[in-house]
Amino acid sequence: MNIAIGTKNPVKIQAVKSAFEQAQLDADFTSYDVPSEVSAQPISDEETRLGALNRARHAQLKEHAEVGIGLEGGVKWIEGTLYLCNWGALVTAEGTVFTAMGAGLPLPEEIAKGIEAGSELGPLMDHFTSRTGIRHAEGAIGVFTNNLITRQSMFEQIVLQLVGQYTLHKSVN
Numbered sequence: 001m002n003i004a005i006g007t008k009n010p011v012k013i014q015a016v017k018s019a020f021e022q023a024q025l026d027a028d029f030t031s032y033d034v035p036s037e038v039s040a041q042p043i044s045d046e047e048t049r050l051g052a053l054n055r056a057r058h059a060q061l062k063e064h065a066e067v068g069i070g071l072e073g074g075v076k077w078i079e080g081t082l083y084l085c086n087w088g089a090l091v092t093a094e095g096t097v098f099t100a101m102g103a104g105l106p107l108p109e110e111i112a113k114g115i116e117a118g119s120e121l122g123p124l125m126d127h128f129t130s131r132t133g134i135r136h137a138e139g140a141i142g143v144f145t146n147n148l149i150t151r152q153s154m155f156e157q158i159v160l161q162l163v164g165q166y167t168l169h170k171s172v173n
């Protein structure tokens, strides 16, 4: 099976590979830097989900792969509190679409203020932790779960939801 992934972020790529391994599916992977066609910092479930879907569509088209996968990280407001939100999409060559959402927890007020001021979560997390490249490492979810859930394991859960829906669909169609 030929899987095209719409990112060059190694954490997301590893999450996809690991989920296919867990599902015991043999697959070849290619990855492309594709446009999400949403803002660099999505600020709602709808926008984050659309970013994932656009990435999946672009990746699938790149090489007419059997499956395209897109993963997108964003944030959303709930009753005045800013939460992490994460989405994934799987698109088949026939155009069937599967989507899934992942873990989300509240972010500190300092981060929320930065987002309101127009900053992106990546640099804000680096500033918050006095480190660089958090988004390529454990991610905000790792920092705020004391590393019990990492950005990779969080995206893995999303991809498992996608692959599960996809294989179920294939088995009944």
Ligand SMILES: O=P(O)(O)OP(=O)(O)OP(=O)(O)OC[C@H]1O[C@@H](n2cnc3c(O)ncnc32)[C@H](O)[C@@H]1O
Pocket (backbone or CB within 6 Å): 006, 007, 008, 009, 012, 040, 041, 042, 071, 072, 073, 074, 120, 121, 122, 123, 125, 134, 135, 136, 138, 139, 140, 141, 151
């Ligand atoms: O290369 P791509 O695939 O674009 O990977 P990315 O790390 O930029 O991830 P997203 O575009 O999906 O994330 C959208 C924005 O939110 C940031 N972000 C999302 N989740 C994050 C996390 O867990 N930790 C740090 N930054 C995060 C990220 O830096 C972007 O500004």
Ligand SMILES: [Mg+2]
Pocket (backbone or CB within 6 Å): 040
């Ligand atoms: Mg990005």
